[in-house]
Amino acid sequence: MKSLNAIVMSGKEVLPVIEGGKGIAVSSGQSSGAWAAAGGVATFSGVNADSYDENGERIPQIYYGRTRRERHDELVAYGISGGIAQAQIAHELAGGQGAIHMNVLWEMGGAERILHGVLEGAKGLINGITCGAGMPYRVAQIASDYKVHYYPIISSARAFRALWKRAYHKFSDWLGGVVYEDPWLAGGHNGLSNSEDPRSPEDPYPRVAALRKLMNEIGLQNTPIIMAGGVWHIEDWADWLDNPEIGPIAFQFGTRPLLTQESPISDAWKKKLGTLKKGDVFLNRFSPTGFWSSAVNNEFIEELRQRSERQVAFSNEPVGAHTAAFSMGARKREVFLTQEDRANAEKWVAAGFDQVMKTPDTTLIFVTKEKMQEIRKDQVDCMGCLSQCTFSNWAENETGNTGRKADPRSFCIQKTLQDVIHSEANVENNLMFAGHGAYRFATDPFYANGFIPTVKQLVDRIMTGK
Structure with a gap:
């Protein structure tokens, strides 16, 4: 396999491996700080992130408001304090290595207020913002205002074209990269459009090549694309490396970081991951967002x-x-x-x-x-x-x-x-989001005999191509 070279993202030279940002405390400051310390691009979740009291104990998110509007304001306050807390933890653990991003869902409640609050309260600690689940037009201006890079998550060249024409062309200096997330293979909420058949997965290569062609036409030849969804072994993507049709490329791992020692998910959840078989992750439309999403079929x-x-x-x-x-x-x-x-x-x-x-x-x-x-x-x-x-x-x-x-x-x-x-x-x-490749935990020899790696061991393994 061709060697994986370092890449500049968010103003820092990093390994071309990104930790996918998974919602509600699943990507924490603890796990993302370890990923950054290993030299990659870490991503903690800014969705209802945990915050802590003076003794380091997690503050339960309990709501006292009598109306939905009052409770919504409480949720935003929790989100801001939690995002700041996770940024601080990640920054401290990273020790100046790698890059630290925060992931937000554009369709989450109070997204703009939480973004402003966290970026203001954690100045200098966050290098980039990844944002999907909707059409995040305004994330470009918000990121630019705080001088951090932004990384929209899209599933087609058409979606990126709309974002570029509507807003991103005005803030191109802070566009750090474009995350192409395979809508048939990624975990969590997926970007399937009404014109796409959820039962007929499409090869990501021509879709990403079309995205690169568009990016080249508008002067973004050097802006990396981050491939997300269905990524397990980088050797599976060897023909994407040093490929002019694809251009600068990095790879995002959402599911594999679930099974690490630093991952905050429960032991029961980790054990469940090791039992999954192909087809056990189910693409469905039960989510209250109205989006398609992929979760363990439990x-x-x-x-x-x-x-x-x-x-x-x-x-x-x-x-x-x-x-x-x-x-x-x-x-x-x-x-x-x-x-x-x-x-x-x-x-x-x-x-x-x-x-x-x-x-x-x-x-x-x-x-x-x-x-x-x-x-x-x-x-x-x-x-x-x-x-x-x-x-x-x-x-x-x-x-x-x-x-x-x-x-x-x-x-x-x-x-x-x-x-x-x-x-x-x-x-x-309970709902357990996971990518469709999660069944590979049970078949990958790296995890044999119930082995759970540290984040550093996982990053080192990924860099070998496996």
Whole structure:
């Protein structure tokens, strides 16, 4: 394999290996500081990051506000203090080596306020901002204002063209690189467009070559592309190195850093990663963001899948094939289903799924009383962790809502991601984001006999091409 040469990113000479920024404390100052110390580009998560008291104990993110707006302001305050704390930890552990980036989701609640707050409070500690999950037009100006580099996460040349024309051409001096994230293979939220088939993955090479062609046309020949999603062994990408069609290239690792000694995830989660088989990571659209996302296909995902399968279309009046009357709720309100759907509904009710919940799409789902109560409570407790949420109908606008009914087919993403990272609870019952290559933990000889490397050992291994 061709040698991997150092690359200049965010004003520093670094190894061309980037730690992917994983949300809600999964990429922490501890893990990212170790990655930077090893000479790479570290990325801590700026999404609801943990902060600590004077004794170094984590401050639980508890919300006291009576309204969603009040709780949203609390969430922003937590996000700012947590981001500053993680930047400080990463900076101290890095010891002047590597580069430190903060990852934010543009569609997270209070994204701009949190960016300003963290960059102001951690001046000189953060070298770059990576940002995806949406179209982050304004991140360029924010990064430029604080003199840090920015790295948009995109999944097509078309998306980058739109960002460039709308805003980035004005702040090109601070564009540190462009992250191409494979929407079929990356973990977490993915950038699949409505024109792309989630069941038909496309080869990333022509897509990245198209991105480089565009970048060359607008004068970005020397700006690196960071390949993300599906990256495990760099030797798998040998034909991308020193390739004029691809140009300056670096590689981002999101899934592999989960299984290191410095990784903050639970031992149960780490053990689960070692048991995955090919196909165990499931591309789905259950997320309240409305985006596609990839997660481990565990009991949490299975319950969401079954919830949507227990679903029928209804009409308030008999129309077309919807002529079968069905009574729902304590008041026995009558709606009309097809004959087949009424038979299914009666079967679900008899099996204990006797609570009926309406969706925004003129359908009904059938759940147990306990699940209905959980859904209702989570919707009421919403703290506005997203810019807009299909599950609770919160939106970060003047009205405070999306204008649509809350969708019981989704879930509170803040709640489950906080649970899965901060407790040793059964990982089967929480959302576990992972890339589609996670099954390779079980087959890669590097992890034989349950070996869990330090971050330094992992970076050294990656630099060999494996």
